[in-house]
Amino acid sequence: MLPIRILTAVPICDGHDSAINTINLEFIRHGVEVIYLGFHRSAKDIVRAAIQEDVVAIGLSTYNGGHIEFFGEVIDLLEQRCPAPPIKLFGGGGGTITQEDAQIMYGHGVDRIFFAGTPLDEMTKYLRSAYGAIAQSPYDSEFAGSDQFLSRQLTLADDGSGLSPQASETAWAGDKPVRGTRVIGLTGPGGAGKTTLIDELVLRFLRSHAEDQRVAILSHDPSIVGSGALLGDRATMIYSQHDRVFMRSVGTRGMAGGLSLSTDRCLKILAESNLFEFILLETVGTGQEAIPFGIDKLVVDLSVLVMPPDYGSRLQLQKIAMIDVADVIVVNKADLQGARTAVAEIESRIRTNRKGQRLLHTQANRHRDSGVDQLFELLFTDPETNTNTGTGTNTGTPQ
């Protein structure tokens, strides 16, 4: 059985995340998969994420007022999408939500408000009893081509049981030409900045590609079988909160190597949906031995290894298996000490490999970073027109 999957967030123009951080940890401890969207999030962003993640409930923690309107807006947006079963909305705000407020909010369709002083275990108990047994069955074909249709397919694929081939076929968006969706895999140790890099690449995609073109992100976070997980990649993303981006967070549920048991099935569904130009596949933070995409690149069209400059000694570098396999190696955080050493060491390593691997250095946390621009060019332009087969690095040295 799958864990309960919920989404938590703090509303727009509110940064009070102390309570939600504590509550998230408590939920996870009790086996809930929590997709945390972060603070200062609009109703639109929250509903989009809830649909794409196919959660059974949304939990909002609000502290600086306007909750009646905000919860109401979330309910309205949810109703427009007609998710089945309906996504439940619960929340709390210490003493800022009064009993009278709660009555109004219940009238709008809010499922449950937790008042000041509610013990944490009372919340988790409620979660279990109210959201623990919600069945999610496939959507009718009239929903084909929609995000919720797709996300339900992913849910059923994740379960490992419910994916019917017919369901996958109906996802084909009518008679549109089949897109040559390119799958780009990004892997690397935890803290290398993969999520930030993906978000920056998405920004460039949104700006350079036509309005009807979309990108999907399949993001993995570690989890243990039968227990909860915090799927938090969305919380640090800025530009990927966009209708042209479909993002799905996946817990690995005990599988080693960086991906989940259902990754293959999910990728297939995403590719066959014919909705996306690109799929960005992000692994969990990986260890030295990981080769998550397979040696013969069975899973992705292009593989990218994102490295922080502080991987340790040259000897440690030799141990990283992915360096021999990745198409592109990125030294991110190029502003940190050791970045020049890292670039030099990796460059000489891939020169010995003689596989035409590319090396770039980026500083993804910098606005308009030219390294990210070059990476985007490399990954998102047609391979036919991008036939640089030699080993190359981007010009200049890290600052």
Next chain:
Amino acid sequence: MTSLGQVVLAIEKYRRFVLDETRKARTNEEFGQQILQRWQEAKAGIGTTLTPTGLRLPRLALPDLDEAGEIARFLCEEGLPGEFPFVTAAYPEQYLEPAPTSSTDNENRRNGDKTVVEEPTRLFAGLGLAEDTNARFHYLSRNQRSKRLSTAFDGPTLYGVGAGAGGVFGKIGEGGVAIDTVEDMERLYAGFALDQPNVSVSMTISGPAPILLAMFLAAAKHRFGPDVGAKLRGTIQADVLKEVQAQNELIFPIEPSLRFLADMVDYSCREMPRWYPISISGYHIAEAGATPVQQAAYTLSNGFAYVDYFRNRGLDVNVFGPRLSFFLDCGLDVEYIALARVCRKIWAIGMREVFGGGNRAQILRLHTQTSGRSLIAADWRNNLTRTALELMLACMNATNSCHSNSADEPFTTPSEEYARYAAHAQAILLEESGLFKHMMNTLPGSPGMKVVGNAVEEAILEEFREIEQQGGVIGAVARRYQRSQIQASGHRLESQIYDGVRPVIGLNRYCDQGRDWPEVRMIRTPKEKKQLQQDRLQDFEKRHAGESERCLNRLSDVVESGGNVFEELTHTVEHCSLGQITERLCEVVGKFRPMV
């Protein structure tokens, strides 16, 4: 080594210096005599005061010492009020009623840049639209000699989002005042003589602080003429580092945020010499769950990081140093007996030894707020007692100004009734009671206060060493060090409360009232007012449509070319709204990527 590492060395060196001086006073007879003589002079210079009951007391209490070594230790370790290292107080006669003799003039001159004797009361207010908050300011300050206005802004303003933006309607004027334009800013402080020395304004906002201060300056110029800048008194929070570490209200990435801040500090030091352009804040760090030691350590280290940054920008530490101010939380943990005392000492030593700051740059000027987190909804009138105790601790630590929370704050923006009780609590402590008004050092100096102070000081240094290990404050921020520590402490605090290890009366102990709900009237901003704010904003943008694009383009140019962004903002705000400006700046410098 970053400057923080140098601060650690300076504190360690100072401790050795204290020991050396103590020893020298005991072994070197001539030096010992000098010390004894200085002590006699200090004692002789203390005036007296007469209590209402007819008791005559000295205006400063000093320990009863007659041995040169102990006197030397006291003078070096604590110092007299208003003297290095400022442990007991930043100013010599901080809370005292003016002496009834001609020496009053002398005393006031000794107060350094405090030319007006002010009550420390500074109450935080902000609700609805500008005119509503303005009315609250007039109500709160009606009995005060000095008008000290402290402004809370609503969510959209704190995030630099216009009232017309999608999805923010419900938040307009909630939890603070809605400010979108320079015209709102004029309404906000209408009727207050901002050009007079007895009026000062504080604005609690960080992300868009330069835009808001530019609006404040522009609005003041409209009312008081183009030269009013030099007369404006007040503080703007503008603490971007603590936003990253705890409060999450940052708009631009750290680097441009620091640059805009430095531009503002540079400008205000030149053109607004009576303004405090930053309030280095531990309050939100503590409210997010930090321990008192973490609060002090992260706040002080952030302060040193700003000093370092401004100095590297070529600003003079003796010009901007005296314009820095601090803001700390005061809760009920035992550390608060001595926390601010230790902070003043560390700051003074660091500023003098590492940054070459003169006397005025060494003083840590402190605003304290009682702990909001310590207030709870259950049996909520107990909050009056909690706040009173915290207020007492803050005054024992000689805070320079104070905000005491209203008991109904767990539920709502403070009602007038409870805001009044909160203000009166300060008056009862400082004016009605005899604890603080007759004599300096009435309470400090107990063995417990010293023991706690020493333990706190060492724990703060330990935090400094850890931050230094991570490449200094900015490096540690990028590694989420402070954030993770604060979150872990917050989680521990909650667990302790839920497990009952940490007693909270009415919540996990003596809960005989059950879940009691207050009779307080909720302060909410009605829909019509929210609509009015949107209409006003729309009207402003329409009237300035011809100018705004040109102004925004000029602003972009200044950002790109490395000019002083704050100086340009003082012109931009005449024709552009907060939302327009923020949006444009985000296009040029990017958005802050949230840390979780």
